[in-house]
Amino acid sequence: MHISEELDPRIKELISRGTDKVKILSVKTPPPGRVVQRNIDALATGFKYVVKPMRMTIDYPYKDIEYPDGYRGMFRVDADKCIGCSLCDIVCPADAIRLVLRDKKKVPTINWGRCIFCHFCVDICPVEAFETYKVHDVAFYRFEDMLTTLQEFTKGPEEYTPPRKVIGKKFRVVIDENRGLRYESIG
């Protein structure tokens, strides 16, 4: 049996429903030709960037980026507000927050190695006990340091050991029409 080039009519009627609602933009491959012109165009486009560079990257860590408002980073818990309802434990997709029993009260602890920074816990807390920061790149020397107790969970990322020192001048990302991303320095 030879596979013909045409679509079999029995298949055609199976797919005919639904195609009347579809609006098509017919795309044609441009014909080959004008080889010399196209080579010169490609070389000129590349050369334009050698002469006028337009860098889109930033040499972290000598320069630091400040993320926009609402960026999901690390967070800390306010121990006075927490009522121990365990909703953050139930909803965490990665089992990172655990409530442990201490002095007949349930207190939250977090394992930063597992956290995926989805902020479901921040959003489900009925008393708004979490305070969020825009920092996510804290480094730990030992694996055990990532498993925090309540004591450490109440501290912000600036106070962890080792502390996250500000490494370079801070820049903010601005979307620009000509350059794509532009970095403006703040402070």
Place this chain on the structure above:
Amino acid sequence: MSGSQDITQELAQEMFRVVETGVKEEGERLIELQIGPTHPGSGHMRILAWVDGDIIVRCDPDIGFVHRTIEKLSENRAYIKTIPLVERPSLLDTTPMTIGYVNALEKLMGIEVPPRARYLRTILAEITRIASHFYGIGILAIFLGHSTGFMWAFGDREVMIELATMLTGARITYAYVIPGGVRRDMPQNFPDAVEKGLRYIEKRLKEWEKIFLNNPVVERRLRDVGILKPNIARMLGVTGPNIRASGIDYDVRMIEPYEAYDEIDFMIPVAEEGDAYARGLIRFKEIEQSINIIRQAVKKIPEGEIISPQISRLFNPLMKKIYAEQKRVKLPSLMATLKPPKGEAMARVEAGRGEALFHIISDGSTNPYRFRFVTPSFRNVILFKYLIPGHRIADLPAIYGSLDYFPPEADR
């Protein structure tokens, strides 16, 4: 339906015969190349290619290296915990996956989504689609050896990722879509930044044409390579831009519109040739169409709620205050232990690589009984077996790049 089964069986037998007769024993002329997982041109999979001189005689994809048992993991978790999980396989277009899962869940529970939330979901889905197509173009470029195309693609993708950071707060894994709506509203400077970003991408598409699409060496490498005929594509179940480059106009956004797609005016690009060049060109044209969709959605977005009233009536006074002031949706405690009624629901979406299908079977408890989802890359992987034999070794990266196959998405 038995009529179509005869056709598929006949065609399948013919296809198997065409491929199997070419294989000889490994010996003097036939070499078995294992383009394995630790190879710069293979991704997270192994491709076994039997090569006779320079011509590939038989090709077998060996997938499953990145299987993370997403479907089984979701059977032990509550419904809302699966939302970040279902984003993880296909890391490039994460939003359509969450939209599909949440749509299936909403069908099961009968939750209505307000119009503003639907438009916000559409805007994020199209932003993700542009980012995903740029990734596909970049991989096609680096497999051909065009390192500038690779770097430009990832640089332009970065603009879209920064826009998404402004909207949702994360760079790639947003977890923005929840049953009933979305989690946050647009910030004040968002429409302005979106317009600037889209104008930048339009400007760059012209330079892409000069250095990549019209580059004579790229044309020589991609023209008439890996031609996929329409009836074979239909029989194998290929989806996405691969099938739209072969002349079949199939796009879930038009056939079964979801979210705000039935209120927005756009076209789907379809090409006739079916070779690797057409598949690359279709991705560029789809980026232009997505720019069109985002512009219309940002202009037409209605005012209103971003979360369904069925959920917002469960807020306590503190949550209501935060919602009114910051437009940030707090999750009521019911969300952590959702118990949908018994039944099953299906939803399908058009992800960047094709059609994704979500099927949830619930038995009334907090964990699903079965969650099945079929990703577009999993349906496209069969093309490795049928498109590649007959081409040369150097065509294998070209065809692989043009199919935009992403192994973690196929393995889930």
Place this chain on the structure above:
Amino acid sequence: MTISLGPLEIPTRLVYDFLHIFILPGFGAVLILIILIIWAERKIAGLVQLRYGPLHVSRRFGGILQLVADLIRYTFQEFIVPRGVDRIAYLTGPVLALIFAIIPIAFIPVSPFIEPPIYVSSNMLLVLAILSMAPIFIIITGYASDNKFAFIGSLREAFLMISYEIPFIISILSMALLFKSLDMSVVVSSQANYLPGVILNPLAALVAYIAIIRITGRFPFEISEAESELVMGPYTEYSGLMYGVAMGIAYIKLYVYSILYSIVFLGGWLPILSTNLVESYFIGSFIILIKASLLMLIAVFLRSVYPRYRVDQAIRLGWSQVLILSIISLIWSLILSYFLR
């Protein structure tokens, strides 16, 4: 003539030979120029690709010492010799390819008044012959490594070597026909009398440049070491210092071919005005190196614009278009040499 250094009497010829082979344009210039050219390649690629390129190693100078850091790393990396390789060929292949790529420097003159260290009256032909032997050892390295990808890489190198060395030799010999001599000093002085070779026979210049881009493995002809198809081509199984040697072979060949090209087509050490021996040596070699660097920079800029060809497309290009252009350039030289008495 001798130079007296205290109690020592050193013949001038020996001093000149030492300077020519070890400092300029020999090993010293090779090392410095290769460090600069590889840095320029990565920096130019970075500029076109919207990023910085190498910047970390010596920040104040724009990362120029990056290659020195890389070479230090390769020196201290473990050099693993796999079990199934043919040991003698595996260990000596890249080394011999390097030797044959760098020997021609001893034959090339850089000054109008001083003979090169080894003077042969037909030194252009000798340089071409020695340079054609380097690819043979690359093929041997690929075959000696017990690896299917290296084998395919050396097959590709064998096919392409034959397709592109022939047009190169024909175009260089057509220039020799035009200037009626196979001696490079005579060729340069003829260009002083008439015009530079690139204006007299532009077709030969174009063919020779395309052939140089293929022979040294620059994009779009980087086919034998195609990274997404064969892991590293013939050099797949190398690590440690031999990997550094293998990477350097292509750039040393580019250096020598560029010097040859600038002597035959661009006028060599012209315009040189002084007649002092010492000055003519230094100024002459500087002028040649500047012209060679310009050619190397153009060849290296192509990495950011082009992908790579497929093997059969490159071979077909070589046999159908480049060869025919080189034969046309030969005929053009014949016609033109009649008019240039």
